[in-house]
Amino acid sequence: MPDLNFTIEGAEAAQHAASPLIVLKLRVTNSDPNEEIHSVVLRCQIQLEVTRRRYSPEEQQKLRDLFGEPDRWSQTLRNLLWTHVNVNVPVFQRETIVDVPVPCTFDFNVAATKYFYGLSDGVVPLNLMFSGTVFYAEEGGHLQAAPISWEKEARFSLPVSVWHQMMDIHYPNSAWLRLRRDIFDRLYDYKVQHGIPTWEQVLEQMLEAQDEEAVRS
DSSP, rough: OOOEEEEEEEEEOOSSSOOEEEEEEEEESSSSSSSSEEEEEEEEEEOOGGGSSOOOOHHHHHHHHHSSSSGGGGHHHEEEEEEEEEEEEEOESSSSEEEEEOOOOOTTSSHHHHHHOOSSSEEEEEEEEEEEEEEEEEETOOEEEEEOTTTTTEEEEEHHHHHHHHHHHHSSSSSOOEEEEEEEHHHHHHHHHOOOHHHHHHHHHHHHHHHHHHHHH
């Protein structure tokens, strides 16, 4: 029966994807080099091992929305589930490398977005946990199926720059913010009533008004 092992060889931002996408390069190796693998239906859970890196004072400030004040991080800092992905591995013998597309979002209601955005540089420790089914031919040519052991994992240090590069491709010099419909309607009315041409100017005017009010008080 096949014994598969997994290693992440690298990562890159997809240049021509319709939506933000990071591609992980996954090396799949079979312990028996003479055994032919017909295909693998692979499921992968990706976790952000946030406790395995240090954070600068600037990063700690940006991550307060996610983990609270830094003096409480001993209680609040916990690994985060990033996403689940499925990959079909085609026929191979001994080893092969396949792309693992990881969809991303710039929605700041998502914990992973808050986390990545709060990091300036360095790496994000990832833990990939695998499951699924491997199809192979036994002696005599009969097709067999076997489960992938739940203990199969791979760790990888994802450069923070890859995430920022990916978002710069899709949202150059900008960010994405989702609002409740009623809040958007109020902002839209404010924009129209004051004849403000852009949403940036709407927010700038409101922030300046708030700053002036804070000075007067």
